[in-house]
Amino acid sequence: MLRAARANAFATPLGEFHPGNPELFRSNTLWPYFERLRNEEPVHFCSTSPVGNYWSVTKYHDIMHVETNPEIYSSDMNLGGIQLRDLGPEFRWPSFIAMDEPKHGEQRKTVAPMFTPEALDMLASLIRERSADVLDNLPRDETFNWVDRVSIELTTQMLATLFDFPWQDRHKLTRWSDLVNALPKSMIYETEETRLTELRECAEYLARLWNERSKLKKRSDLISMMAHSDATRSMDRENLFGNLILLIIGGNDTTRNSMTGSVLALSENPDQYDKLRNNNVLVDTFVPEVIRWQTPLAHMRRTTTQDAELGGKLIRKGDRVVMWYVSGNRDGEVIENPDSFIIDRARPRIHLSFGFGVHRCLGMRLAELQLKIVWEEILKRFDSIEVVGEPERIYSSFVRGYSTLPVRVRT
Ligand code: HEM
Secondary structure, three states: OHHHHHHHHHHOOHHHOOOOOHHHHHOOOOHHHHHHHHHHOOEEEEOOOOOOOEEEEOOHHHHHHHHOOOOOEEOOHHHOOOOOOOOOHHHOOOOHHHOOOOHHHHHHHHHHHHHOHHHHHHHHHHHHHHHHHHHHOOOOOOOEEHHHHHHHHHHHHHHHHHHOOOHHHOHHHHHHHHHHHOOHHHOOOOOHHHHHHHHHHHHHHHHHHHHHHHHOOOOOOHHHHHHOOHHHHOOOHHHHHHHHHHHHHHHHHHHHHHHHHHHHHHHHOHHHHHHHHHOHHHHHHHHHHHHHHHOOEOEEEEEEOOOEEEOOEEEOOOOEEEEEHHHHOOOOOOOOOOOOOOOOOOOHHHOOOOOOHHHOOOOHHHHHHHHHHHHHHHHHHOOEEEEOOOOEEOOOOOEOOEEEOEEEEEO
């Protein structure tokens, strides 16, 4: 299948490339397309996509250029936002990931204290306790889906902790996050109407928590922090909802898919698994390598506020520009042996998976912490996690992830 995909990619004229086609991601056949783009046309215009024309930026340094010039390359939701696909107006809730300065910075500041090293130190023991509990309850010598039993469960628990969300309802967080990002063909909801109804319930639930917490003294969960901060206290309902949803989504699929990706990467690279097993301190460099290798968010999109030149191409004001992190992370001019999974790289954090510049991921330390703790606990308990079937990948060119990974753990 991969050989056929490669032949296909090399037989297709560049003018017909639509690298954002979700099917390439579901079938994991995207690689030769991006390889050709990096080598032959690093800034590429697609005019054959059903979701509208767009530019693809596929090389590391060009992506950095877009990231560091936000006044030219805007994230503003009203211009189109941060995903290749424009969202329908009913799904456009203002949140700071899709705003430009100065509003973006003002709102980001209100939740940033939740992610400082000191705040994360306080969370670490709780994350460890909960990770240990989930791992201790896994079936032994029996096949199960790692995505459901571990990745989803642990990220859901982490989110519930951050929000101090009612524990018995914590799975609602995952459901809402999945709904926001889902494409119609993803099959996780019946109609746009039912999807909207569920999301309205989500807005009401979050508004209720917000009201309760704003009446109490300030505490250290994200909802309370926002309810008591000057920049967010009197935010309109839509903006409030948008920011809360951003924090839910931000921490959900990304960490979940890194957790699944870590197991798959080690299974495909048994020499690296041996290295990690024999020297557990390598967890520190293994974690950022997993995040590069997985690239849980394949792209972010910007819209130009003026005519611009990039990679020798003239980009017109108002054009969509897609930064393909998934491709920049395989750019051999910056990352040595980019197609290999190497857990002891000298500079493992130069990858683009967290973006760069003013919008750089706010939760990156938390994501790394969660993965590090899970793996420290795995290494203490299991000789190996064996992948015993093919992974199923999700239908999206935004979230790069998995719905299924059949495994067995051996103790
Ligand atoms: C491996 C895990 C993660 C990855 C790969 C990831 C990736 C990203 C990326 C690519 C961006 C946009 C950067 C840009 O536009 O330059 C972003 C922004 C953001 N992420 Fe993450 N993320 C992860 C985990 C988390 C977690 C755990 C949280 C919080 C619970 C979080 C919260 C956010 C927020 C709030 C933003 C918006 C920042 C801003 O606009 O200023 N992320 N993330």
